[in-house]
Amino acid sequence: MDTKTIAKAVSGLKGEIQIPGDKSISHRSVMFSALGSTPVHITNFLHAQDCMSTAACMQSLGAKVEFLSDTELIVTGNGLHGLKEPDMIIDAGNSGTTLRLMMGILAPQPFLTTFTGDASLHKRPMGRVIKPLSQMGAKIFGRQQNQKLPITIVPAEGRFQGMTYNSPVASAQVKSAVLLAGMYAEGDTTVVEPFTSRDHTERMLEAFGVHTEKQGTAVTIHPVDEFRAPKEIEVPGDISSAAYWLVAGAIIPGSDLMLRNVGVNPTRTGILDVLKDMGADIEVLNERTSGGEAAADIRVRYSRLQGTRFGAEIMPRLIDEIPVIAVAALFAEGDTVITGAGELRVKETDRLQAITDQFNKLAPGAVEGQEDGLIIHGGRKIEPAAAFSYDDHRIAMSLAILGAAGEGVTIERPECVNISYPAFYQTLEELR
């Protein structure tokens, strides 16, 4: 088995880090540009496996995707009704975002599409998107009673019907799939969520001249005739990638890190709230907006942390950061109690189980897994150990930070960081 050994950081982490492009915004930049009819120049695109899956999907649907460098590309579509039937099966790889948003775009099209993905994506629930799209008129067939990949979409009979969908989960992927299908529907489409999820779809649609209306946790889209592509999209850095350095800087004594160009869209900044609540020394500097998204530089310095508690309400604002927040909790004084985190069980792996089983190898007895959350006992003894990533990028990177802050770690199957942060290990080395 491939392994990577991360040594204990003997002194603090110091330096400046350019945070790579936001994964959610990179996906949407290529998808939406491919629905326009004029070239869009995209910069600071996340050159990582998940976003490359999306770029390949859009290419197989007839969009022109030209890379000028790893992080800069020009995407030219053939208009909102200009996608073509793909010659082959569309492969979403490891990416839930690619698959679910693409289903929303492709369900209303007058051609057949079949989707596949990797072993992890075959286990993830797709009924949450298939169900509302079917209510709008889609004809979608998937394994296990329309729940799982492989999935085939056949042309609908007649036009999609707009509707109000009360989503049982706060999920930007579900919300986005339904809103994107709503662009092609007759009448308005509204998605109501239990709590507001990330709003990158709504913000980027605005840049394409498509207005959505928000009321509480409800978002409404009207049928769309004109989709006007902007000339440029600049992707801000990904706070979910910055999260590893926010935690490392906060828990490794002597650290002082400056994170450059971090996206600070308020639907994504739950980790800042939680770390500040734990006593972290975090400063948000140079706040600015670019392409409808907020960005800033963030300085983090070591300080002593206390345990905290948080639950369902904040969950959509930090959903992908729970594994690394759990690392922070191990180094805090007292207990941290996380509830309302059941969605973690249906990510790239069951992240609640992965955290419980693997973190306890390095901090014996510190993590108690709960049905929908975690109890983490801070301040327990940390030991060197080998731990498994489950091929989940967020688990691998969280283990690396745990090892660097603790007594070292050997990560089994470390390569999955390429899903969202290919330069992660190199950056960690450079900061020592």
Ligand SMILES: O=C(O)C1=C[C@@H](OP(=O)(O)O)[C@@H](O)[C@H](O)C1
């Ligand atoms: O819309 C998006 O770009 C994402 C939404 C979230 O998933 P859910 O919608 O399943 O919560 C998040 O976990 C994922 O990494 C990216």
Ligand SMILES: C=C(OP(=O)(O)O)C(=O)O
């Ligand atoms: C859950 C994630 O992504 P996706 O759902 O797109 O696979 C993630 O990046 O943590």
